[in-house]
Amino acid sequence: xxxxxxxxxxxxxRASGSGRPPPPAPVESAGPGSSIDGWxxxxxxxxxxxxxxxxxxxxxxxxxxxxxxAVARVTFANxxxxxxxxxxxxxxxxxxxxEGSVAIDGDLASLLETVYRSGLAAAxxxxxxxxxxxxxxxxxxxxxxxxxxxxxxxxDIGNAFYSLWLGRTMAYTCAYYPTEDAxxxxxxxxxxxxxxRKLRLKAGESVVEAGCGWGTLALHMARNYGVRVRAFNxxxxxxxxxxxxAAREGLSGQVEYVEDDYRNIRGRFDAFVSVGxxxxxxxANYEALGAVIRRALQGRGRGLIHSIGRNxxxxxxxxxxxxxxxxxxxxxxxEMMGIFEPSNLSILDVENLRLHYARTLRDWLVLYxxxxxxxxxxxxxxxxxxxxxxxxGSVAAFTTGTLQLFQVVFAPGESNDVPLTRAHLYPR
Amino acid sequence: xxxxxxxxxxxxxRASGSGRPPPPAPVESAGPGSSIDGWxxxxxxxxxxxxxxxxxxxxxxxxxxxxxxAVARVTFANxxxxxxxxxxxxxxxxxxxxEGSVAIDGDLASLLETVYRSGLAAAxxxxxxxxxxxxxxxxxxxxxxxxxxxxxxxxDIGNAFYSLWLGRTMAYTCAYYPTEDAxxxxxxxxxxxxxxRKLRLKAGESVVEAGCGWGTLALHMARNYGVRVRAFNxxxxxxxxxxxxAAREGLSGQVEYVEDDYRNIRGRFDAFVSVGxxxxxxxANYEALGAVIRRALQGRGRGLIHSIGRNxxxxxxxxxxxxxxxxxxxxxxxEMMGIFEPSNLSILDVENLRLHYARTLRDWLVLYxxxxxxxxxxxxxxxxxxxxxxxxGSVAAFTTGTLQLFQVVFAPGESNDVPLTRAHLYPR
Numbered sequence: 001x002x003x004x005x006x007x008x009x010x011x012x013x014r015a016s017g018s019g020r021p022p023p024p025a026p027v028e029s030a031g032p033g034s035s036i037d038g039w040x041x042x043x044x045x046x047x048x049x050x051x052x053x054x055x056x057x058x059x060x061x062x063x064x065x066x067x068x069x070a071v072a073r074v075t076f077a078n079x080x081x082x083x084x085x086x087x088x089x090x091x092x093x094x095x096x097x098x099e100g101s102v103a104i105d106g107d108l109a110s111l112l113e114t115v116y117r118s119g120l121a122a123a124x125x126x127x128x129x130x131x132x133x134x135x136x137x138x139x140x141x142x143x144x145x146x147x148x149x150x151x152x153x154x155x156d157i158g159n160a161f162y163s164l165w166l167g168r169t170m171a172y173t174c175a176y177y178p179t180e181d182a183x184x185x186x187x188x189x190x191x192x193x194x195x196x197r198k199l200r201l202k203a204g205e206s207v208v209e210a211g212c213g214w215g216t217l218a219l220h221m222a223r224n225y226g227v228r229v230r231a232f233n234x235x236x237x238x239x240x241x242x243x244x245x246a247a248r249e250g251l252s253g254q255v256e257y258v259e260d261d262y263r264n265i266r267g268r269f270d271a272f273v274s275v276g277x278x279x280x281x282x283x284a285n286y287e288a289l290g291a292v293i294r295r296a297l298q299g300r301g302r303g304l305i306h307s308i309g310r311n312x313x314x315x316x317x318x319x320x321x322x323x324x325x326x327x328x329x330x331x332x333x334x335e336m337m338g339i340f341e342p343s344n345l346s347i348l349d350v351e352n353l354r355l356h357y358a359r360t361l362r363d364w365l366v367l368y369x370x371x372x373x374x375x376x377x378x379x380x381x382x383x384x385x386x387x388x389x390x391x392x393g394s395v396a397a398f399t400t401g402t403l404q405l406f407q408v409v410f411a412p413g414e415s416n417d418v419p420l421t422r423a424h425l426y427p428r
Numbered sequence: 429x430x431x432x433x434x435x436x437x438x439x440x441x442r443a444s445g446s447g448r449p450p451p452p453a454p455v456e457s458a459g460p461g462s463s464i465d466g467w468x469x470x471x472x473x474x475x476x477x478x479x480x481x482x483x484x485x486x487x488x489x490x491x492x493x494x495x496x497x498a499v500a501r502v503t504f505a506n507x508x509x510x511x512x513x514x515x516x517x518x519x520x521x522x523x524x525x526x527e528g529s530v531a532i533d534g535d536l537a538s539l540l541e542t543v544y545r546s547g548l549a550a551a552x553x554x555x556x557x558x559x560x561x562x563x564x565x566x567x568x569x570x571x572x573x574x575x576x577x578x579x580x581x582x583x584d585i586g587n588a589f590y591s592l593w594l595g596r597t598m599a600y601t602c603a604y605y606p607t608e609d610a611x612x613x614x615x616x617x618x619x620x621x622x623x624x625r626k627l628r629l630k631a632g633e634s635v636v637e638a639g640c641g642w643g644t645l646a647l648h649m650a651r652n653y654g655v656r657v658r659a660f661n662x663x664x665x666x667x668x669x670x671x672x673x674a675a676r677e678g679l680s681g682q683v684e685y686v687e688d689d690y691r692n693i694r695g696r697f698d699a700f701v702s703v704g705x706x707x708x709x710x711x712a713n714y715e716a717l718g719a720v721i722r723r724a725l726q727g728r729g730r731g732l733i734h735s736i737g738r739n740x741x742x743x744x745x746x747x748x749x750x751x752x753x754x755x756x757x758x759x760x761x762x763e764m765m766g767i768f769e770p771s772n773l774s775i776l777d778v779e780n781l782r783l784h785y786a787r788t789l790r791d792w793l794v795l796y797x798x799x800x801x802x803x804x805x806x807x808x809x810x811x812x813x814x815x816x817x818x819x820x821g822s823v824a825a826f827t828t829g830t831l832q833l834f835q836v837v838f839a840p841g842e843s844n845d846v847p848l849t850r851a852h853l854y855p856r
Contacts, residue, residue, distance in 0.1 A: 312769040334765030341740040350778035401841045426851040
């Protein structure tokens with residue numbers, strides 16, 4: 001831990017995602033130069049759209065909203081920490097927080113939610129399209145080799161690490177809570193069934209999965225729907241884990257895990273499914289992905305893509321893109337149509353599960369906090385804080401509508417093998 | 429009726445949309461010059477992707493598929509009829525059919541379905557995007573005055589005419605068949621309830637409707653869901669009819685029909701709904717439509733747009749655009765996103781009801797054929813044939829996936845007033 005006083009990163013330095021933050025304590029003292037610090041903090045708060053949050057430089061200055069209305073307090077260790085954040089808050093705040101030179105009094109997820117909201121309110125909707133233009137043209141280095149590096153960076157951190165907080169299913173994607181009181185594990189199983197019902201899987205059919213994580217969905221489909229699955233993934237650690245799991249369950253004959261890129265899918269299948277891979281594909285590769293899908297699907301085939309998305313094109317939060325998910329990009333639905341339209345794939349159903357992802361992330365965050373001592377032993381304090389910020393920031397992004405979660409069901413344009421209604425998705 | 433022999437436009441000249449066509453009779457004779465006619469027919473058939481259809485010039489030539497496999501026979505009155513069709517089949521076939529110089533043996537809808545399918549199969553999917561480019565840039569003269577002319581052309585033909593074949597509800601949009609055995613009238617009522625459930629209407633709320641037809645949905649919402657409705661339409665005949673209906677039902681205090689353009693919607697509402705208007709808006713006006721919606725919706729507002737669409741951008745069938753729906757354009761989902769994305773409207777749900785529209789149109793066609801003598805008295809034989817071709821062609825377009833029907837549910841991007849699941853759409 002650097003220039004920052006350990007004692008400040010104290011009691012409330014957790015991001016449980018629920019519960020009221022403690023009322024911020026009054027500022028205790030103001031040292032020399034505190035008026036400059038106050039001016040800088042006021043500027044920072046203005047840049048963020050004047051959120052109901054207190055900002056402080058430790059023992060020197062404090063600015064904030066009218067008494068009692070503050071959601072949390074953000075305390076910077078010193079002016080040296082504050083300056084770069086003022087220049088580039090989205091990127092530098094994350095780094096400063098990870099390094100321990102920013103302390104939070106109150107709930108981290110609620111704080112970030114508040115800051116997201118005030119930023120959104122400040123942005124004029126008329127400027128959304130302009131802001132989007134850059135994102136559209138931004139190249140993503142998702143070549144075969146580039147994708148491998150990017151995926152390795154995130155998913156090969158270690159299966160032991162992920163198993164600490166993903167729950168029993170090891171599913172690292174948005175769950176589906178069919179009722180308010182469903183648990184994380186129940187919701188992950190419900191998500192898989194929701195996907196399988198949307199695909200109308202029948203025993204004996206073949207499925208190709210692009211980006212299979214730790215293999216949970218493939219096993220679920222094979223075990224519960226009697227299908228054969230060929231599941232692709234370029235994360236070596238995940239594939240090793242998935243193969244071992246299939247062997248342990250005696251499903252190796254029905255599920256084949258292939259350590260390869262989705263672009264190398266060959267053969268014909270009754271269904272195509274991809275849950276949480278599209279974020280890593282890059283808009284420039286969407287037309288090619290559509291061609292891969294079109295080639296893979298039989299005339300009566302069905303497909304489903306489940307992906308984080310946006311209400312309008314915008315670049316990924318820069319700190320997340322730099323530190324957590326290099327090469328990732330959540331598309332708008334309009335951008336996603338670049339997959340389907342050139343290949344005459346017909347959209348049958350789109351469902352937005354944004355608030356389910358906010359809840360999934362809150363559930364993960366609780367497990368993560370409970371395991372934070374183990375994470376610290378595996379890595380270090382900086383890592384613990386970095387991933388806390390990432391998870392809490394994601395809660396905030398889905399809660400405020402900064403991010404969306406789209407499940408898109410589609411079929412070859414000429415297929416009339418379409419159910420009359422969607423009632424079969426809601427069995428009682 | 430022109431140069432064509434009345435006797436040819438005979439027994440099977442109906443488009444009931446169901447039942448097998450009679451086996452085509454063998455060609456009886458071949459007059460002088462028949463080899464030229466035969467060559468022309470062979471070329472026409474090739475242009476259409478060699479569909480399993482017989483083509484003939486009356487008493488002179490016949491070309492077609494292997495015996496027994498023909499879906500129908502198309503007989504041109506003479507070579508003068510055939511030549512312009514060869515040059516521009518999509519536009520000229522419709523005119524020649526309307527004028528009675530083309531006769532069909534077999535079911536018209538099945539014939540058109542077959543021709544659509546062979547055309548689709550011939551088109552390489554790789555060329556879809558190229559073909560689409562023109563459509564994207566094509567200007568639509570949907571200014572306030574232009575829209576009024578276009579809408580008048582189609583919807584002011586006469587309420588008496590439409591009441592002959594739309595069924596009891598006078599709803600001129602895709603119905604929703606919750607079960608295989610639902611009737612047209614049941615399916616139109618079910619469609620309105622499906623829309624109201626998607627909008628989660630509560631008693632006392634306010635709704636604005638853009639393009640309200642003969643006012644059926646507005647009355648249904650007021651009567652069954654206890655909401656106040658302000659419904660816009662620029663078709664004078666439809667508004668007059670709708671007002672009379674509201675008065676007769678004693679709902680004039682709850683439903684206000686406004687003879688005005690959607691662009692003049694003012695005020696705030698709990699819900700926005702538009703069923704079957706977007707086809708007449710034009711892509712160039714989508715961003716403005718989105719801004720109108722955004723302004724109209726409260727923070728917790730919901731919206732639904734129901735529209736004919738496409739799997740990829742493409743111009744409307746040219747004969748339909750010229751003779752039936754001037755200024756109309758069914759957008760792809762990607763194009764539709766031009767409404768929502770610039771205004772940060774979040775897509776919650778998309779459902780494709782394409783096959784429901786094919787069935788609606790088949791049901792309309794049966795009623796239309798039963799009333800064809802009345803239509804002939806109101807207008808003339810050419811009008812009867814023109815509208816038969818339009819309805820049968822639409823059956824074919826929706827059956828083959830040439831057209832789609834999208835219901836899109838959305839809400840302001842910052843609203844978290846979103847149901848956990850869509851199970852409420854499927855009550856038992």
